[in-house]
Amino acid sequence: MSVDEPADPRATQPPIARSGEFLEAILDNLPLMVFVKEAEELRYVRLNPAGQRLTGLDRREIVGKTDFDIFPPDIAAFFREKDRRTLEEGTVVDIPEEQVQTHDGRRWLHTLKVPIPGPDGRPSYLLGISLDITETRNAQTETRRAKEAAEGSNRELEAFAYSVSHDLRAPLRSIAGFSQALLEDEDDRLSDRGKDYLARVRAAAQRMTGLIDDLLELSRVGRAELRHAHVDLGAIAREIIDELRAADPSRDVVTVVEGDLLVHGDPTLFTVMLRNLLDNAWKYSSKRSRAHIEVRGTRVADQLVLTVHDDGAGFDTALAGRLFSPFHRLHSATEFPGDGIGLATVRRVVHRHGGRVSAEGSPDGGATFTVHLPIAGSSS
Amino acid sequence: MNPNTILLVEDNPDDELLTLRAFERGGIANPIVVVRDGIEALDYLFARGAFAGRTAGAPLLVLLDLKLPRLGGLEVLRAVRADPVCGTVLVLVLTSSRDDSDIARAYELGANGYVQKPVEFDDFVRVTRAIGTYWLMTNVPPQVGP
Numbered sequence A: 001m002s003v004d005e006p007a008d009p010r011a012t013q014p015p016i017a018r019s020g021e022f023l024e025a026i027l028d029n030l031p032l033m034v035f036v037k038e039a040e041e042l043r044y045v046r047l048n049p050a051g052q053r054l055t056g057l058d059r060r061e062i063v064g065k066t067d068f069d070i071f072p073p074d075i076a077a078f079f080r081e082k083d084r085r086t087l088e089e090g091t092v093v094d095i096p097e098e099q100v101q102t103h104d105g106r107r108w109l110h111t112l113k114v115p116i117p118g119p120d121g122r123p124s125y126l127l128g129i130s131l132d133i134t135e136t137r138n139a140q141t142e143t144r145r146a147k148e149a150a151e152g153s154n155r156e157l158e159a160f161a162y163s164v165s166h167d168l169r170a171p172l173r174s175i176a177g178f179s180q181a182l183l184e185d186e187d188d189r190l191s192d193r194g195k196d197y198l199a200r201v202r203a204a205a206q207r208m209t210g211l212i213d214d215l216l217e218l219s220r221v222g223r224a225e226l227r228h229a230h231v232d233l234g235a236i237a238r239e240i241i242d243e244l245r246a247a248d249p250s251r252d253v254v255t256v257v258e259g260d261l262l263v264h265g266d267p268t269l270f271t272v273m274l275r276n277l278l279d280n281a282w283k284y285s286s287k288r289s290r291a292h293i294e295v296r297g298t299r300v301a302d303q304l305v306l307t308v309h310d311d312g313a314g315f316d317t318a319l320a321g322r323l324f325s326p327f328h329r330l331h332s333a334t335e336f337p338g339d340g341i342g343l344a345t346v347r348r349v350v351h352r353h354g355g356r357v358s359a360e361g362s363p364d365g366g367a368t369f370t371v372h373l374p375i376a377g378s379s380s
Numbered sequence B: 001m002n003p004n005t006i007l008l009v010e011d012n013p014d015d016e017l018l019t020l021r022a023f024e025r026g027g028i029a030n031p032i033v034v035v036r037d038g039i040e041a042l043d044y045l046f047a048r049g050a051f052a053g054r055t056a057g058a059p060l061l062v063l064l065d066l067k068l069p070r071l072g073g074l075e076v077l078r079a080v081r082a083d084p085v086c087g088t089v090l091v092l093v094l095t096s097s098r099d100d101s102d103i104a105r106a107y108e109l110g111a112n113g114y115v116q117k118p119v120e121f122d123d124f125v126r127v128t129r130a131i132g133t134y135w136l137m138t139n140v141p142p143q144v145g146p
């Protein structure tokens, strides 16, 4: 630039003030489609490069044309309707989703249409700004579909487990009922060995009944509609401990329930959770002449941290991860009876409330189960 | 018809035998009529079809399974409750299912009670004994029929 041309205002002003060029630069480089139509007959006046790339149309080609000259009738009609609304209402119209025909098929746009007033105050142009949301939209649809499919098959599986468990009860009733009938009616004709066999049949039927009931509970915990209430886990724990004591009065167990144990969630499911944890603590500490069981709660930020501890048989922490899967057991049935479903049910209750659960132990050194629950509850 | 009759609606022959045995063990001596599906149950209650000739009167108690061929237990219950003559007969649902929605539906449709068939026979006897002492002896049944 030359020094003897100081009169040129463009030379002394910063480039940003040269609004025409500035705007052109923005329009040309903006990654959004920008178009302008005149308000009278809604013919295109301009289309920026991003718009050309998106639609595959040439800006020179479309100037002077209407949407009906360019797009399939359904799309053109949709655009026209929004244009009319924008001009009539004289305000910005937000169109969160609309389709446009492009050189590679239909794509989804989020569009704003803005009326631009002329000298008389009435709109003389219509400005459109569009963002291509096809990818985001597809991804969302994909996620939603995957989630629905997963939920659907989960529900199906739960329902299946449920009906199977029911149907299994009927034959079990026959097995248990008729083996007992045989023991009663044919007592004098059965050898001792025969009676022993029948007793085993009955015991097996009983075990299987327990198994089915546990499976039913597991499936119910997965399917049940979550209720929301303020729940005092301490009160529930004390009740369960009283029941355990009443059922097994010969045991010497020192119990402690203390701390902040108030939480928000489903009272029935929390009862199921505590019953399984305390059942275990009671059961796996049964070989101690005097056992200790402790239930404690503390608040950490927005979480309730609940621990259920016992000083019983324990387990190797390295194996703890598998405990929460159905049918996984770390003790033999002769050592401690059980089906291996209790902790799977616990985990399900905890997950449904948006929490997590972990286990720690050492062989013969007792076990501690730690549950983190959002105090405010969760909506899952 | 003996007014102390119990109508047992049960399609599984094993369950029928076990129920009858449990009743015997539970000391219940009422006459028991067994029907094997929902249609037969309604035929009996409405004295029609195969039971067209039976003397009038509703049974003292209906023990109703839910999973039945032809017409399910809940439909039977609905039809019974809609009937002006035997609409008030005592109905106890006696079934394998403990589905919460089954229980809710049964009470909605007017069941007087809901009992899950126990697997263990001794429990079954206990249940029938309880039915006997409460529903057959303690409870004063409605006056049913014309």
Ligand SMILES: Nc1ncnc2c1ncn2[C@@H]1O[C@H](COP(=O)(O)OP(=O)(O)OP(=O)(O)O)[C@@H](O)[C@H]1O
Binding pocket: A214, A276, A280, A281, A284, A310, A312, A313, A314, A315, A323, A328, A329, A330, A331, A337, A338, A339, A340, A341, A342, A343, A344, A361, A366, A367
């Ligand atoms: N408090 C505990 N101390 C030691 N081991 C435990 C304790 N709680 C659970 N376990 C181990 O974890 C396994 C799984 O526990 P879970 O409650 O799922 O099943 P279970 O107690 O065997 O049977 P059930 O389904 O009747 O509860 C148990 O078999 C046991 O080996």
Ligand SMILES: [Mg+2]
Binding pocket: A276, A279, A280, A338, A340, A341, A342, A343
């Ligand atoms: Mg357990």
